[in-house]
Amino acid sequence: MNDKQTYRLVHSTARQLASRACIQAPDGFIVEFKPPSKSRDQEARYHAMIGDIAGQVLLLGRRWDREDMKRLLVDQFVRDMAAAGAPLHNSGSVVPSIDGTGIVQLGVQTRGFRKAEASAFIEWLFAFGAENNVTWSETAAHGYEEMAREFAA
Numbered sequence: 295m296n297d298k299q300t301y302r303l304v305h306s307t308a309r310q311l312a313s314r315a316c317i318q319a320p321d322g323f324i325v326e327f328k329p330p331s332k333s334r335d336q337e338a339r340y341h342a343m344i345g346d347i348a349g350q351v352l353l354l355g356r357r358w359d360r361e362d363m364k365r366l367l368v369d370q371f372v373r374d375m376a377a378a379g380a381p382l383h384n385s386g387s388v389v390p391s392i393d394g395t396g397i398v399q400l401g402v403q404t405r406g407f408r409k410a411e412a413s414a415f416i417e418w419l420f421a422f423g424a425e426n427n428v429t430w431s432e433t434a435a436h437g438y439e440e441m442a443r444e445f446a447a
Contacts, residue, residue, distance in 0.1 A: 302330070332404075332412035340404065340412065342433035343419040351426045364404070371418050372402050382411050 301312035316325055341360075348363035358366060372385055386401030407415065423430065 330409040332407045332409050336407075336409070336412040336416060337404070339434060340416050340419060342431055343416070343423065346428055346431050346434050347419070347423060347426070350428050365399075367419065367422070368402055368404060368415075369399060370422075371415055374418065375414065380414075383408060 299315055301308050301315070303309055303312065319325070341364075344364045344367060345360050347367065348358055348360045351357075351363075353363070353366060372382055375382055376385060382402070384401055384406050386399055388397050388399055390396070391398050404412070404415070422428075423434075
């Protein structure tokens with residue numbers, strides 16, 4: 295048996311193969327079940343959306359570059375999800391800075407988003423954009439059209 299095997303449980307054959315691998319695995323092997331990670335397509339969509347927002351929306355009286363805007367948006371998304379009773383799997387924490395003169399947000403990064411969390415973030419960004427009259431770029435708008443079709447089906 296190989297050292298590592300991964301099965302995406304999307305049909306009965308994959309489930310049977312995963313089951314067989316579990317049964318045949320030597321003692322001491324570890325089995326891990328986890329939700330799917332975000333896709334590259336989701337990542338491209340929300341980065342395009344963040345760029346559109348950064349270029350068009352004033353927050354706290356000023357414009358922010360993409361990275362700073364991303365941090366502000368992710369932080370608010372995490373807060374909104376928690377307030378709605380659907381906290382992210384890694385909601386992070388706020389701690390005092392080392393010298394005690396400020397605060398630091400730890401642990402919340404989009405690279406750790408699960409697929410469902412990335413989908414929720416994209417949906418949240420569309421709502422944020424609508425509230426702030428954002429005109430979406432082709433990359434972001436294309437994502438919206440696809441998402442609307444998925445939800446309509």
